[in-house]
Amino acid sequence: xxxxxxxxxxxxxxxxxxxxxxxxxxxxxxxxxxxxxxxxxxxxxxxxxxxxxxxxxxxxxxxxxxxxxxxxxxxxxxxxxxxxxxxxxxxxxxxxxxxxxxxxxxxxxxxxxxxxxxxxxxxxxxxxxxxxxxxxxxxxxxxxxxxxxxxxxxxxxxxxxxxxxxxxxxxxxxxxxxxxxxxxxxxxxxxxxxxxxxxxxxxxxxxxxxxxxxxxxxxxxxxxxxxxxxxxxxxxxxxxxxxxxxxxxx
Numbered sequence: 001x002x003x004x005x006x007x008x009x010x011x012x013x014x015x016x017x018x019x020x021x022x023x024x025x026x027x028x029x030x031x032x033x034x035x036x037x038x039x040x041x042x043x044x045x046x047x048x049x050x051x052x053x054x055x056x057x058x059x060x061x062x063x064x065x066x067x068x069x070x071x072x073x074x075x076x077x078x079x080x081x082x083x084x085x086x087x088x089x090x091x092x093x094x095x096x097x098x099x100x101x102x103x104x105x106x107x108x109x110x111x112x113x114x115x116x117x118x119x120x121x122x123x124x125x126x127x128x129x130x131x132x133x134x135x136x137x138x139x140x141x142x143x144x145x146x147x148x149x150x151x152x153x154x155x156x157x158x159x160x161x162x163x164x165x166x167x168x169x170x171x172x173x174x175x176x177x178x179x180x181x182x183x184x185x186x187x188x189x190x191x192x193x194x195x196x197x198x199x200x201x202x203x204x205x206x207x208x209x210x211x212x213x214x215x216x217x218x219x220x221x222x223x224x225x226x227x228x229x230x231x232x233x234x235x236x237x238x239x240x241x242x243x244x245x246x247x248x249x250x
Contacts, residue, residue, distance in 0.1 A: 048181025
């Protein structure tokens with residue numbers, strides 16, 4: 001008789017795990033399994049997004065020089081002289097601090113030609129050096145780029161705008177993200193004919209990427225009108241965040 005009781009007991013316990021522990025609530029293991037499954041059945045997970053548009057307060061300028069010469073040494077030397085002239089302009093005339101001027105790329109590479117008779121041959125070298133400049137007086141960016149161009153810069157790739165201190169907007173974007181999460185979770189609960197309960201877990205998802213940069217709209221100085229300067233429109237940048245939120249469902 002005792003031989004047959006063990007399988008029956010096993011079946012009862014397994015059944016309790018599936019249906020919520022009816023008839024064996026006194027057994028600690030079975031009760032715990034029931035509680036875990038109950039939590040899993042009564043939650044909803046959503047992602048809330050918050051975003052605001054603000055005026056930028058800093059610009060990042062990419063100012064570079066490309067120089068060609070017959071030898072690598074002469075290309076590098078000529079390029080270095082031009083970069084030094086531009087750097088002196090930025091520091092002395094525009095009063096830009098050393099910490100706001102950074103070399104971001106430098107190389108010297110051969111230039112190649114090709115024909116059927118001689119094949120591929122080296123024809124001169126190109127030296128490239130690019131500075132990234134952080135600048136905060138956005139109304140003068142066009143004039144700064146013009147001066148850099150006149151000093152020898154011939155590779156101005158882009159201008160990007162951002163906000164230097166994101167913390168001042170942190171509360172606003174988090175509140176908007178949480179409101180968005182509440183709206184989504186409430187809609188889901190209503191559709192499921194349930195009620196939304198308390199927040200169980202919140203995590204912020206995009207701390208490593210706080211600001212979306214926006215490229216400047218630039219109009220180059222017209223050759224026919226040398227008195228015109230480069231026009232740069234900062235526009236607005238978007239500060240955003242997202243929250244992963246878990247709610248209780250009643």
